[in-house]
Amino acid sequence: MGLNLRRVLIVASIPGSLFAIAIFITLVAPRLLANTWHPAPKEPIAFDHSVHVQQVGLDCTFCHRNTATGGAIGGMTAGIPDVQQCMFCHSAVATSSVGAPGFKMDSAQAQAEIDKVRHAWQQQRAIDWERVHRLPDHVRFTHEPHIQAGFDCATCHGDVGSVGQVVQVRSLNMGDCVGCHRANAALTECATCHK
Numbered sequence: 001m002g003l004n005l006r007r008v009l010i011v012a013s014i015p016g017s018l019f020a021i022a023i024f025i026t027l028v029a030p031r032l033l034a035n036t037w038h039p040a041p042k043e044p045i046a047f048d049h050s051v052h053v054q055q056v057g058l059d060c061t062f063c064h065r066n067t068a069t070g071g072a073i074g075g076m077t078a079g080i081p082d083v084q085q086c087m088f089c090h091s092a093v094a095t096s097s098v099g100a101p102g103f104k105m106d107s108a109q110a111q112a113e114i115d116k117v118r119h120a121w122q123q124q125r126a127i128d129w130e131r132v133h134r135l136p137d138h139v140r141f142t143h144e145p146h147i148q149a150g151f152d153c154a155t156c157h158g159d160v161g162s163v164g165q166v167v168q169v170r171s172l173n174m175g176d177c178v179g180c181h182r183a184n185a186a187l188t189e190c191a192t193c194h195k
Ligand code: HEC
Pocket: 043, 047, 049, 052, 053, 058, 059, 060, 061, 062, 063, 064, 080, 081, 129, 130, 131, 132, 133, 134, 153, 154, 157, 160, 161, 165, 166
């Protein structure tokens, strides 16, 4: 009887541990991995990429000019457009007419966010965007060689044009950088990426 019970427990524990492993792989591991990347910060204005890329039809480089040409990549102002560039349109686009398919906000919310942009401009105040991606200071990275090698933005940033808020979708840690360099016969000496 006791022996049978023990056998039952052992047999029962096999699917039990398989289940635990399955739970770990499907639920726990992705979170552990995801936590090594930065969680999406709360931005001062709910800027919606899909509205500007898909509905308005802007190219990434219309706003992120220095990203394609190299530029100083360290500072936020290098890659993110300043308010003046937003006002290129938002002096005229002052009221929201959203409601069309593809827009994620209702018009009241969109209006409130557009008002924030216009107020920042009236007060000659910069918008303090929070960084989504940030490499440590000892790492050297510039966009230019990557764009010139033929990679598009989505290779590293995913399909930004169809999301509301940008999140980091690729680890871009040392293993990731070196792995791609190796696969493409690019330099892998330490000094390539470290100052
Ligand atoms: C109308 C201007 C505009 C256009 C067009 C635009 N962006 Fe942006 N982008 C911004 C602004 C403003 C931010 C800062 C707010 C944020 O992080 O969402 C930003 C943030 C980002 C970030 C995160 C930067 C960080 O903090 O790490 C990435 C990556 C990015 N954009 C990629 C793209 C790509 C790829 C495209 C084209 C598919 C694109 N953007 C088109 C204005 C624009």
